[in-house]
Amino acid sequence: MRFKDVFSIIGPPMVGPSSSHTAGAVRIGRAARQLLGEMPTHADIQFFGSFAETYQGHGTDLAIVAGLLDYDTDDLRIPRSIANAEEAGMTIVFGRGKGIFSHPNTARLTISANDKTVILTGVSIGGGNIEVVSVNEFIVKFTCIYPTLILSHEDRPGMIAEVTRIMMREGINIGSMCNDRKGRSGEAMTVLELDSAITRELMAELEAISTVREVAKIDFSERNGKGQ
Numbered sequence: 001m002r003f004k005d006v007f008s009i010i011g012p013p014m015v016g017p018s019s020s021h022t023a024g025a026v027r028i029g030r031a032a033r034q035l036l037g038e039m040p041t042h043a044d045i046q047f048f049g050s051f052a053e054t055y056q057g058h059g060t061d062l063a064i065v066a067g068l069l070d071y072d073t074d075d076l077r078i079p080r081s082i083a084n085a086e087e088a089g090m091t092i093v094f095g096r097g098k099g100i101f102s103h104p105n106t107a108r109l110t111i112s113a114n115d116k117t118v119i120l121t122g123v124s125i126g127g128g129n130i131e132v133v134s135v136n137e138f139i140v141k142f143t144c145i146y147p148t149l150i151l152s153h154e155d156r157p158g159m160i161a162e163v164t165r166i167m168m169r170e171g172i173n174i175g176s177m178c179n180d181r182k183g184r185s186g187e188a189m190t191v192l193e194l195d196s197a198i199t200r201e202l203m204a205e206l207e208a209i210s211t212v213r214e215v216a217k218i219d220f221s222e223r224n225g226k227g228q
Helices: 006-010 019-036 049-054 060-068 078-087 159-169 200-207
Strands: 042-048 091-096 105-113 116-126 129-135 138-142 148-154 174-181 187-194 212-218
Touching (some): 019 060, 042 049, 148 159
Parallel strands (some): 042 091
Antiparallel strands (some): 148 212
16 A cells, blocks of 8 residues: 655645645646646636636636646745736636546646647646646546656557566655556556656666656656746
8 A cells, every 4th residue: 555645635735725626736737737838828618517617716726727837835936827827928718628527626628839738628636736647638647646657649559568577677665556548559548646756767777668648747846946
């Protein structure tokens, strides 16, 4: 069993009125930003459930955009995030999503830059903690508490074994793993939460696997400087 650190229980240092509606929302936005690999030029943000009813009053809109700017939960620039994003050239659209949602605090983000698009659905589950429940229409589930690798690859025999051999050789422990595919021998996604930092060398080694199309990471321990 893996134990969470104290900040995952009581909530992170944060700017905002609510750990669920503010800190969790920052982390959802930041997860999408890190998957994209750069600041989006366009962001379509759909809120569901409680998020949809209260996102302006609770600052959830500011928090999501702060995450898209890769701000942390206690960054003093969060109240100015939308203005900062628009000044940096980001186009932002907010909306209330329709249909079934997995949790009352759910957001679906479609962000893009330089011909790359990331679609991420995340839920804020309390105390600033989140769960990502889908990425680019793949049904996956991870928390972003630990350094996380996201591999887009072909669904081929031996793919997972090759990845785990690399992890074993590098002495990296896999805390959890999930996988989804769009069809037999088609596109697939594997997500690994690790107990070690993700190095550029590790990512390059994984990218060298012939069936891997893209390797991305999410690591909230890599902090940006806070605004003043």
